[in-house]
Amino acid sequence: MSNERLSQEEINALLNDEPVEITPMERDALGEIGNIAFGSGATALSLLLNKKVKLTTPTVTITTMRQLIREHPTPCVAAEVGYIKGLYGTNLLVLKIADAAVIADLMQGGDGSNPKMELEEMEISAIGEAMNQMIGKAATSMSSLFNIRVEIAPPKTQIIELIDAGQIDEALADDKKVAKISFRLEIEKLLDSSLMLVIPLDLGRKMAESLIKNSEEEKPASVVPPGPDDGAEEEALQPLTKTVKIEEEEAVIQPVRFAPVSSGETSQEKSNLNLLLDVPLQISVELGSTRMKIKEILDLGMGSIVELDRLAGEPVDVLVNGKVFARGEVVVIDENFGIKITDIVSPVARINNLQ
Numbered sequence: 249m250s251n252e253r254l255s256q257e258e259i260n261a262l263l264n265d266e267p268v269e270i271t272p273m274e275r276d277a278l279g280e281i282g283n284i285a286f287g288s289g290a291t292a293l294s295l296l297l298n299k300k301v302k303l304t305t306p307t308v309t310i311t312t313m314r315q316l317i318r319e320h321p322t323p324c325v326a327a328e329v330g331y332i333k334g335l336y337g338t339n340l341l342v343l344k345i346a347d348a349a350v351i352a353d354l355m356q357g358g359d360g361s362n363p364k365m366e367l368e369e370m371e372i373s374a375i376g377e378a379m380n381q382m383i384g385k386a387a388t389s390m391s392s393l394f395n396i397r398v399e400i401a402p403p404k405t406q407i408i409e410l411i412d413a414g415q416i417d418e419a420l421a422d423d424k425k426v427a428k429i430s431f432r433l434e435i436e437k438l439l440d441s442s443l444m445l446v447i448p449l450d451l452g453r454k455m456a457e458s459l460i461k462n463s464e465e466e467k468p469a470s471v472v473p474p475g476p477d478d479g480a481e482e483e484a485l486q487p488l489t490k491t492v493k494i495e496e497e498e499a500v501i502q503p504v505r506f507a508p509v510s511s512g513e514t515s516q517e518k519s520n521l522n523l524l525l526d527v528p529l530q531i532s533v534e535l536g537s538t539r540m541k542i543k544e545i546l547d548l549g550m551g552s553i554v555e556l557d558r559l560a561g562e563p564v565d566v567l568v569n570g571k572v573f574a575r576g577e578v579v580v581i582d583e584n585f586g587i588k589i590t591d592i593v594s595p596v597a598r599i600n601n602l603q
Contacts, residue, residue, distance in 0.1 A: 270310055270427070270449065270452070270453060270456075273456075273460060274452075274453055274456035274457070274460070275308050275310075275456075277455075277456035277457075277459045277460050278308045278427055278429060278447075278452055278455065278456050279305070279306055279307070279308045279429070280459065281390065281393060281455055281456070281459055282306040282308070282429040282431065282445060283305055283306055284389055284393060285385075285386035285387075285389040285390050285393070286303055286306070286382070286386050286431060286443075286445070287303060287389075288385040288386060288388065288389040289303075289381075289382035289383065289385045289386040289389075290302065290303040290382070291385065292381045292382055292384070292385040293351075293378060293381060293382050296355070296377075296378060296381050297351065297354045297355065297378070297435065298354075299354060299360075299435050299436050299438070300435070300436050301433075301434070301435050302433075302434040302435075303431045303432070303433060303434075303443065304431060304432040304434075306429045306430060306431045306445075307429070307430050308427060308428070308429050309427070309428045309430070310425060310426075310427055310428075310449065311425070311426060311428055312424065312425055312426065313424055313426055313446075316426065316428065316446065317409075320342075320444075321409075322344075322345075322409075323345060323407055323408065323409050324342050324343060324344055324345060324407070324408065324409075325342070325343045325344075325345055325347075325348040325367070325372070325375060325405065325406075325407055325408075326340045326341065326342045326343075326405070326406065326407075326408050327340070327341040327376065327379040327380075327383065327403040327404065327405045328340060328403060328404040328405075328406075329341060329383050329400055329401075329403050330400060330401040330403075331387075331398065331399070331400055331401075331451075332399050332400065332401050333397060333398065333399035334390075334391065334394065334396040334397050334398035334399060335390070335394075335398055335451065335454065335455065335458075336451075337447075337448055337450070337451035337454075338448070338451075339445060339446055339447040339448065339451065340444075340445070340446040341379055341382075341383060341403070341443070341444075341445055341446075342443070342444040342445075342446060343375070343379075343433075343443060343444075344441060344442070345365070345367065345407065346363075346365065346441075347433065347439055347441045347443075348367065348371075348375045349363035349364060349365050349367060349371065350363045350435065350438055350439050351374075351375055351378050351435070351439075352364070352367065352371040352372075352374040352375045352378075353371075354435075354438075355374035355375065355377065355378055355541065355542055355543075356370070356371075356374055356541065356542055356543040357541045357542075357543035357544060358543075360435070360438040360439075361438065367407060372405060372406065372407070373542075374542055375405060376403065376405035377542070379403055379405055380402065380403050380405075383400060383403055384400070387399065387400045390455075393458075393459055393462065394455075394458040394459060394462055395462045395465075396458070424448060424449070425448075425449040426446050426447060426448055426449055426452075427446075427447045427448075427449055427452035428444060428445070428446055429444070429445040429446075429447065430442055430443070430444050430445075431443045431444075431445075529568050529569055530568070530569055530570075531566065531567070531568055532566075532567045532570075533564050533565065533566055533567070533576075533578075533587055534564060534565040534567060535556060535558065535564050535578075536556030536557050536558035536564075537556060537557055538554060538555060538556050538557055540554075563575040563576060563577060563590055563591065564576060564577075564578060564587065566587060566589070572593055573592070573593055574589050574591060574592045574593060575589075575590060575591045575593075576588050576589040576590050576591070577590055
């Protein structure tokens with residue numbers, strides 16, 4: 249008989265005659281996903297709020313929506329997240345209303361010390377944008393973790409009671425098993441609370457299995473130490489290793505070796521280039537950029553001045569299909585503005601911009 253103790257969750261499952269439907273490895277994988285993915289989300293939120301945001305290492309609990317409703321009977325702010333590529337399903341990112349009020353106040357230009365507790369459409373829109381940024385960064389991190397492209401639909405943020413969560417997605421009905429990933433959320437001295445991610449158990453297991461599978465594929469093959477008679481084999485392998493190294497170096501520098509188009513090109517090269525001459529390109533000029541909060545944008549009116557990150561007289565960027573191609577000076581031609589090209593971006597820089 250094993251001397252290992254049962255966890256509280258396993259005891260509860262036995263008392264309820266319900267089997268434990270997740271392995272310890274899958275539980276650890278879910279915790280790692282939450283830690284890495286929403287760690288990136290916390291960084292995005294920190295930049296958005298201009299405040300230090302910290303999420304502690306998450307705890308993973310397997311429960312049911314019915315039990316979750318009993319634990320959290322009061323209304324909360326929830327963002328419904330739908331995965332539409334790479335992963336498929338729905339989960340909820342849940343915040344207490346008081347916590348959401350602080351974030352909404354910071355999003356609207358306040359200092360978060362005296363937030364408006366009655367959240368209206370403007371406040372919900374602000375908190376929705378914050379959660380959208382967090383979840384978007386988390387999805388990007390998941391793409392790297394799973395080695396697949398993960399895309400989400402724009403999150404739907406609203407005030408709900410968890411008892412109504414079944415109306416959002418049938419996978420979150422009150423008798424369904426879910427994985428609850430809980431984080432401690434800290435925003436400088438303004439907030440010390442919790443953030444909860446609720447995932448249908450089936451989706452949680454798929455996410456965990458994807459991470460486990462990807463981790464196993466990336467493990468390097470085990471190397472057997474050479475024996476006393478392995479010297480000849482080691483020498484035989486050495487030239488092959490050198491060949492691979494040379495090929496990798498050539499692959500890295502290959503894009504730089506493309507010669508510029510010149511009058512000495514062959515007729516075949518001219519023919520190939522002519523095939524592209526009627527391809528339309530979008531040319532745009534970027535005078536500068538800035539970052540503004542929602543409140544500052546709403547306060548803009550006729551005559552408002554927006555300060556950009558460029559000095560007066562500094563060259564502007566000329567972009568071709570969104571990539572910097574040249575720089576120049578703004579000039580006036582008759583009654584129209586124009587750009588006088590002063591610098592063409594080098595071919596090396598252009599290639600780097602395309603990568």
